[in-house]
Amino acid sequence: MKTKTCCFSGHRELYPKKIPLLEKELHKxxxxxxxxxxxxxxxxxAKGFDFLAAKTLLAHQNTYPEIQLEIVFPYHYLPSMWKEIAAKANSLTYLSETYYPGCFYARNRYMVSQSHGIIYYLEKETGGTAYTVRCAKNSSLALFPITLSSESEW
Structure with missing residues (x-):
């Protein structure tokens, strides 16, 4: 049986006060x-949601050592903030040797094409996360949205 795969998608910029709630929802x-x-x-x-998701997933490996984290970079680079997490990941995938316009969208399409489900945090209907969620819906992936119950407080 093929391993069930889930990808993450969310915004690079996160409101700092939302991060603890996002992390709690990600854990669940x-x-x-x-x-x-x-x-x-x-x-x-990427920074923001991707970084938080990877960090949160790695915390689950203590309880579930069989889960695997694959970090998919759009081109061959490793931002310094990712070095520690990348060292703990099961694999790193680089989709291109160099940056090119559209490489982030290509990365998002790749992740959707490899997945059965998507965990996402979407605040607006434009940008890369909205694009990725539309791709996931069009590909009939299982959808696992993160909604913060206290959104009206922000």
């Missing part, structure tokens, strides 16, 4: 996905 949704049989998780290697 990741645990739910693991219980549903997901074992491979793809993360896009």
């Amino acid at each position: 949704i990741i645990a739910d996905c693991i219980e549903k049989g997901y074992r491979r998780f793809l993360c896009g290697g």
Whole structure:
């Protein structure tokens, strides 16, 4: 049986006061996905939500050592903030040797094409996350949205 794969998508810029709530929701949704049989998780290697998702997933490896983190970079680079997490990841994938216009969208399409589900945090209907969620819906992926119950407080 093919390993069930789930990818992450979310915004690069996160409101600092939302981060603890996002992390709490990520923990719950990741645990739910693991219980549903997901074992491979793809993360896009950007700051913000991607970084938080990778860090949160790695915390689950203590309880679920069988889960795997693959970080998918759009081109061959490794931002300094990712070095520690990259060292703990099961694999790193570089989709291109160099940057080119559209490489981030190509990365997002790759992650969707490799996945059965998507965990996402979407605040606006424009940009890379909105594009990725539309691709996921068009590909009939299982959708695991993160919604913060106290959004009206922000």
